[in-house]
Amino acid sequence: MKNLYIYLVLLIIVASSCSSNDSEIKPNEKGTLTLHFDNVVGDKDLTLTSGVYTNSSSESFSVTTLKYFISNIKLKTTDNKEFVVPQDSSYFLVDESVEESQDLLLKDIPAADYNEVTFTIGVDSARSVSDVSKRKGVLDPAETDMYWSWNSGYIFFKMEGTSTAIDDSFYYHIGGYGGYSSDAKTFNNIKTISIHFGGDKATVRSTIEPEAHFYVDVLKVFNGETTLSIKDHPMVMFSDYSVNIATNYASIIEYGHVHNDPKK
Amino acid sequence: MLLTCCDGEPEPEMRIDAPVNFPSITYNTQKNPVTTKGFELGRSLFYDGILSRDGTISCGSCHQQGAAFSHRGHIVSHGIDDKLGTRNAPPIMNLAWQKYFLWDGGVHDLDLQPVAPIQNPVEMDEKLERVLDKLRNHESYPDKFDQAFGSNEINTERLLKALSQFMVTLVSGNSRYDKYKRGEGEVLTSDEIEGLNLVQQKCASCHSTDLFTDLSFRDNGLDETTKTDYGRYAITLKETDRFKFKVPSLRNVEVTAPYMHDGRFRNLDMVLDHYAEGVHNNANLDPLLKQGDVLGISLTKDDKARIIAFIKTLTDRQFLRDTRFSEASK
Numbered sequence: 001m002k003n004l005y006i007y008l009v010l011l012i013i014v015a016s017s018c019s020s021n022d023s024e025i026k027p028n029e030k031g032t033l034t035l036h037f038d039n040v041v042g043d044k045d046l047t048l049t050s051g052v053y054t055n056s057s058s059e060s061f062s063v064t065t066l067k068y069f070i071s072n073i074k075l076k077t078t079d080n081k082e083f084v085v086p087q088d089s090s091y092f093l094v095d096e097s098v099e100e101s102q103d104l105l106l107k108d109i110p111a112a113d114y115n116e117v118t119f120t121i122g123v124d125s126a127r128s129v130s131d132v133s134k135r136k137g138v139l140d141p142a143e144t145d146m147y148w149s150w151n152s153g154y155i156f157f158k159m160e161g162t163s164t165a166i167d168d169s170f171y172y173h174i175g176g177y178g179g180y181s182s183d184a185k186t187f188n189n190i191k192t193i194s195i196h197f198g199g200d201k202a203t204v205r206s207t208i209e210p211e212a213h214f215y216v217d218v219l220k221v222f223n224g225e226t227t228l229s230i231k232d233h234p235m236v237m238f239s240d241y242s243v244n245i246a247t248n249y250a251s252i253i254e255y256g257h258v259h260n261d262p263k264k
Numbered sequence: 265m266l267l268t269c270c271d272g273e274p275e276p277e278m279r280i281d282a283p284v285n286f287p288s289i290t291y292n293t294q295k296n297p298v299t300t301k302g303f304e305l306g307r308s309l310f311y312d313g314i315l316s317r318d319g320t321i322s323c324g325s326c327h328q329q330g331a332a333f334s335h336r337g338h339i340v341s342h343g344i345d346d347k348l349g350t351r352n353a354p355p356i357m358n359l360a361w362q363k364y365f366l367w368d369g370g371v372h373d374l375d376l377q378p379v380a381p382i383q384n385p386v387e388m389d390e391k392l393e394r395v396l397d398k399l400r401n402h403e404s405y406p407d408k409f410d411q412a413f414g415s416n417e418i419n420t421e422r423l424l425k426a427l428s429q430f431m432v433t434l435v436s437g438n439s440r441y442d443k444y445k446r447g448e449g450e451v452l453t454s455d456e457i458e459g460l461n462l463v464q465q466k467c468a469s470c471h472s473t474d475l476f477t478d479l480s481f482r483d484n485g486l487d488e489t490t491k492t493d494y495g496r497y498a499i500t501l502k503e504t505d506r507f508k509f510k511v512p513s514l515r516n517v518e519v520t521a522p523y524m525h526d527g528r529f530r531n532l533d534m535v536l537d538h539y540a541e542g543v544h545n546n547a548n549l550d551p552l553l554k555q556g557d558v559l560g561i562s563l564t565k566d567d568k569a570r571i572i573a574f575i576k577t578l579t580d581r582q583f584l585r586d587t588r589f590s591e592a593s594k
Contacts, residue, residue: 129372129373131292131295131373131375132373132375132376132420132421132424132425133295133421135420135421140419140420141376141379141392141420142391142392142393142395142396142419142420143393143420147379149371149376149379149380149382149383149384150366150370150371150380150384151370151371151498151499152370152371152372152373152376179500180372181372184364184369184372184499184500185500186499186500186501187501238498238501239501240501
């Protein structure tokens with residue numbers, strides 16, 4: 001019995017110290033972290049146009065377009081150190097119709113063990129009023145339809161589709177960063193969320209390229225703090241009601257899992 | 265315009281011809297210095313239908329120099345396929361002093377303004393991306409971009425900044441009034457001077473400074489009962505902004521009829537009649553147009569005639585004819 005006890009203790013000691021994740025980090029070591037956004041509808045995968053789903057208002061619907069900005073990404077390590085992804089490299093547009101856009105590649109991340117990510121759904125207000133030279137890539141009005149030219153600003157979250165509850169399509173174009181001056185204040189639908197990985201960690205190393213998966217449950221856009229009914233609100237764009245949809249979508253992203261894959 | 269000379273050297277700098285009687289400019293020339301080649305590129309683009317889906321509509325289609333770059337005689341403009349817009353085309357002048365653009369101030373940066381008409385389905389109905397492609401494949405634009413920006417890369421930033429360089433250069437500050445004000449030998453008639461005094465007393469609380477606008481948004485008592493254009497409300501969603509529109513400048517109004525955001529008044533007589541007798545007690549009516557129970561501005565027939573006489577001295581014929589601002593021959 002005593003031998004077994006010693007055996008167990010030894011096993012525990014060996015097991016806890018013997019993980020490939022505990023390789024020593026060299027100074028200035030960097031790696032790549034991928035954030036994967038998997039768009040789903042409740043417990044089903046999201047399939048554009050052909051997928052049919054039901055919301056809590058018993059409305060049957062399909063989604064034809066789903067796009068949203070993810071920006072201003074920050075990572076936190078297991079010992080509470082924060083790394084801010086350089087802002088110019090931190091604007092992404094996740095588009096359900098573009099597979100590559102669902103993988104956010106973060107390069108030159110300092111090697112560390114990360115277990116929390118913070119990001120913004122939308123485009124921050126400073127960038128929304130910045131010089132046109134700062135509008136590159138997914139922020140370029142020539143590259144995106146997520147931009148209101150008549151009320152300068154970005155559309156943060158766009159979801160369109162059809163439903164048996166209405167004749168036409170439904171359109172949710174949600175934006176509004178607070179306005180460009182104190183006499184032009186508007187609502188602010190920018191949402192910043194932090195997601196913890198629980199007991200998991202993404203071990204970024206020069207030889208390990210972790211991929212963290214998140215689920216984005218669009219059913220919760222309907223079934224949220226406000227119950228959004230397509231019949232009652234088939235078109236929501238720049239209006240006071242959009243605040244309710246933004247509050248709903250602030251809660252639709254959840255942590256799935258992480259795999260710490262060796263670099264290919 | 266100050267031009268320093270060139271011989272294979274960095275671009276000659278142009279400066280915005282700011283009249284001494286104007287306040288300081290708002291446009292940030294640090295982020296987009298005006299150069300001769302940038303200005304010329306902007307001018308080419310301004311008059312080029314390439315910005316529209318079918319090549320027929322340019323900025324110059326609705327912003328015509330002889331009308332101070334407004335669309336004289338048009339209540340609203342007709343864009344592509346003769347589709348009608350909803351608002352009267354404002355003049356393009358003195359934009360370097362504007363803070364916000366469009367009748368409702370929906371655009372806060374001149375550089376971003378062209379995106380709106382280019383992509384509006386009833387104006388040019390084109391996508392920015394396609395405009396850039398057309399320019400890249402054009403026989404002379406890549407070279408023009410090279411001369412303006414140092415390489416033949418054609419992108420959103422350069423397209424918009426070139427247009428801004430042209431637009432900010434459109435300065436109107438050499439009317440008879442300006443020359444009179446600056447003591448440059450211009451003489452105004454006694455009626456015109458009387459009119460000037462009346463404008464200063466009765467109109468300058470909104471049409472202030474030598475810009476003849478304080479750039480604010482106000483409800484000037486137009487009859488809104490059958491109208492659905494809510495003005496600034498669409499931008500801020502504030503009830504107190506319902507039916508507020510930007511105070512336009514009085515400069516060159518002799519040639520920019522019809523008047524108001526929807527072109528409802530076809531001449532200046534109708535405008536002054538509105539202020540004297542036609543002001544409606546709207547919910548957000550500007551307090552300056554309501555003294556106790558009295559609505560509007562008290563104006564006699566003679567007052568109106570003199571005001572109009574003065575307003576005509578604000579017509580800047582140099583600006584309307586300046587060939588630097590005209591469509592250059594191809």
